[in-house]
Amino acid sequence: MRPDHGFNHPTASDITPREVFLARREWLLRSALLGTGLATWAGREALAQTAGPGKLAKLPGARSAVAGANVMDKPTPYDDVSQYNNYYEFGTDKADPARTAHTLKTRPWTVQVEGEVKRPGTYGIDDLLRLSPMEERIYRMRCVEGWSMVIPWVGYSLADLIRRAEPTGNAKYVQFVTLADKAQMPGLRSGVLDWPYVEGLRIDEAMHPLTLLAFGLYGEVLPNQNGAPVRLVVPWKYGFKSAKSIVKIRFVEKQPASSWEKANAQEYGFYSNVNPKVDHPRWSQATERRIGEGGLFTPKRPTQMFNGYEAQVGQLYAGMDLKKFY
């Protein structure tokens, strides 16, 4: 049995109201800017689109020096980033998480580091926040459903945490286990996925400097619906690899299970690298629609190999048949 995971292409009614809303918001922001003469990190154009969400606790980060960590594409407006989400623990509709994830309690919060490591341990969220300097990284994100966003994340390389844990020689993979609490998450009543949501990476993928442990976006702590208080961001893979609200990081010898692979191995593989040449069984992956950009008649963008991060990550897959290891 294959449930409809809500992986549908958006309809006209989905798009138009957001564009109207965005145009009005942009006009208001531009008017405000003319009055203040403000300048900012991403320049005037980006500021008009993205000026401070101002809703949550501040979490600034210095601009990252990691190669490829700051794309020049215009960031997706905050309202789209925080209101068009996949977080099935809070419902399968894109609008559900923003409406229902206020019940997620993000403090106290601990992340257990366990398995094939010399220094296992349990980190409180505040210790995890202080473990390494916060960086801002503007990543392209590509969802398996055919849409994309550009998000200014705040966090640090997962490698910083992994090095502290000192993986043993048996640590070939890393599994990420996320929160599954019926009391906080209405979506767990549905059997759409096998809870908890789990994901995995090969150890070299997890250690790659672009792999981000994210605590915030747009200079503030993560909105609950984006995976507060801590999530993974792997920008060259389809969005579902980026597990939200992580409670366990487990180092293992064998390739671990991941939720979408468990749900439908024909359609979702372990690697899930963005690849325009390998179609999803039910649709092409050659193009994408950038959320918040243009309207219904705006041509789609061509999808780039490894989501445009080929120079940084291509060598991780040298010699592999990417049609087989999809």
Ligand code: MTE
């Ligand atoms: N993590 C958990 N725990 N539960 C989920 O349903 N959805 C995934 C991923 N991480 C998901 C998750 C999918 S399908 C995508 S596309 C991204 O989160 C969406 O992240 P965003 O809402 O911040 O854009």
